Structures are given as structure tokens and as C-alpha cells.
Amino acid sequence: MKNFKTFINEVHTSHQDLALDNNRGMADGFGNPSVRRKLNAWVGTIAGSYVLPEDAIAQLRHSLSKIGLSFGAADIMEGEKNGSMSLPLTSFGGRFGKGVNTPHDEFEIDDGISHQVEGGLTLVIDYEMQEDSSYHLHAHID
Numbered sequence: 001m002k003n004f005k006t007f008i009n010e011v012h013t014s015h016q017d018l019a020l021d022n023n024r025g026m027a028d029g030f031g032n033p034s035v036r037r038k039l040n041a042w043v044g045t046i047a048g049s050y051v052l053p054e055d056a057i058a059q060l061r062h063s064l065s066k067i068g069l070s071f072g073a074a075d076i077m078e079g080e081k082n083g084s085m086s087l088p089l090t091s092f093g094g095r096f097g098k099g100v101n102t103p104h105d106e107f108e109i110d111d112g113i114s115h116q117v118e119g120g121l122t123l124v125i126d127y128e129m130q131e132d133s134s135y136h137l138h139a140h141i142d
Contacts, residue, residue, distance in 0.1 A: 030091075030117045039141055043123070046139045053127060053135040060139065064123075068092040071123050076135065082128040089113060089121040089141070 029035040043060065050056045057074045064070065071087040091112035099108045114120035126138045 030113055030121060036141065043139050043141055046125075046137055049130060049134045049136050051134050053137055056137055057125065064089075069121075074125060076127055080129075082126075084127070085125045087123045087125070089123055
């Protein structure tokens with residue numbers, strides 16, 4: 001039978017270590033074309049007609065939050081028949097803190113993605129008003 005001290009020495013990972021490993025794996029994946037294709041397929045499921053497009057955008061926001069991605073307010077302009085919104089994405093709320101090469105009097109502040117994918121990621125939502133006053137939405141990530 002193992003004693004507690006032996007068990008602790010064998011298992012040295014914590015929940016923080018696991019979260020860090022999972023976060024790093026996901027962030028590295030955004031530059032991978034296969035991951036981006038799959039992410040766009042998932043985001044593309046919003047495509048369709050909606051009486052209340054705000055609800056569809058809220059559902060997309062909720063779905064993306066499950067993998068740590070978030071975006072700002074998305075307002076469909078009242079009175080506009082069609083348009084497009086570009087919303088920058090942040091990963092886990094972005095980054096704030098010190099890096100290895102950060103000067104002592106400065107901080108790193110970014111979206112949590114742009115340090116690994118040049119320019120970061122942007123959610124693009126296209127909308128078009130239909131004859132019945134519903135909206136047709138289409139979304140993808142650039």
C-alpha cells in the first residue's frame with residue numbers, strides 16, 4: 001500500500017497546470033489551417049434566417065465562450081437592410097502581465113491570440129434583411 005507522501009511525489013500536476021497546458025494547446029492550434037477550418041465550420045452553423053438575430057448572436061457568443069473565445073457588442077444597425085460586422089476575438093479575456101522580454105516599466109496587453117496568429121482573429125458576421133423582415137445571418141472567422 002502506498003503512503004500519502006509517495007502518492008504526492010508521483011502525481012505532481014495541479015488544476016492550474018492542466019488549465020495552462022489546455023490553454024496553450026488551443027492557442028497554438030489557431031494558426032493551424034485544419035483547426036481554423038473546423039472552427040469556421042462550427043461558427044458557420046449560425047447561417048440561416050432569424051426573426052431576432054440578436055438571439056442567434058447571443059447563442060454564438062455562448063458557444064464560443066465554451067472554448068474561451070469572446071467578442072464585443074454586436075449591434076445590427078436598425079434600418080439597414082444589409083451589412084457586415086467585424087468583431088475582434090479575444091482568448092480567455094486576453095493577456096496582461098510581464099513576459100520574458102518585457103521591460104520593467106511596461107506590461108504586455110493583448111487579445112491572447114495575436115502573439116501566436118499574426119493580427120489575431122476576427123469574427124465577421126454578415127446580415128441581410130429578408131422580405132418578411134427577418135434577417136439572414138452568415139458568420140466566419142478571419
